[in-house]
Amino acid sequence: GAGVSQSPSNKVTEKGKDVELRCDPISGHTALYWYRQSLGQGLEFLIYFQGNSAPDKSGLPSDRFSAERTGGSVSTLTIQRTQQEDSAVYLCASSQNRGQDGELFFGEGSRLTVL
C-alpha cells in the first residue's frame, strides 16, 4: 500500500482479555518497529524486526507482550491478559533499510483502551 496501515484503529477491551494489533508496512520495507505512546509520555520502543526476525525486543514490557512478522511483511502485536496500564496508542513504523538514518514511516496507530 501507499502507507503503513494499522488495524484496528480503536479497540476497547476488558481487563484480562487478549488483543491482537496488526501492522501492514510499506511494500518493500524490510525494517518494522512497534512503539507505544501513552498520554503525556513520549514514544516507548517495543520491538524491531528486520525481515521476519526480531534482533531487538528489549522494549517489550512483560511476557504478556509478543510480536511476530511473517513473509517479511505483516506484523502482529499480541497482548495477553490485558491490564489497564496497557491502555495506549500502539504505533507501527517501517523503514526501507536498517533505519539508522532514522527515516521511519509511521501508521496512524491503534488506540487500545482496557476497561
Next chain:
Amino acid sequence: AQSVTQLGSHVSVSEGALVLLRCNYSSSVPPYLFWYVQYPNQGLQLLLKYTTGATLVKGINGFEAEFKKSETSFHLTKPSAHMSDAAEYFCAVSGGSARQLTFGSGTQLTVLP
C-alpha cells in the same frame, strides 16, 4: 545509551511569531538527530534530520534545526508560525549501530490567532 530531553511539554506562540522548540540529547556515540511532527489523529512524519555534514538542516514547512555538539542540542525553529503548525513535535536520537530511535516526550505547539 542515549536519551532525549524536550524542554517544555506545551509551547504557545502567536501566529507570525518565532517558533523555538528545545531539544537536548545524550549519546555515547556520534548521534543522528531527528524531529518528527504528529498532527491530530495521524501518525508521525519526519520533519528533518541531521546525520553528518552541515549542522544547520532544513526541513519541510519552513522548519530548520541546528546541531550544536558543544551544547548537545538540536533545537527546532521556524521564523513565522502558521496556524497549520499546531501539532505535537518529537525530537529523537539514534546512535551508532542503534536500530531504534529514542524519542523525547514531545512538545505540543499551540498557535494563537
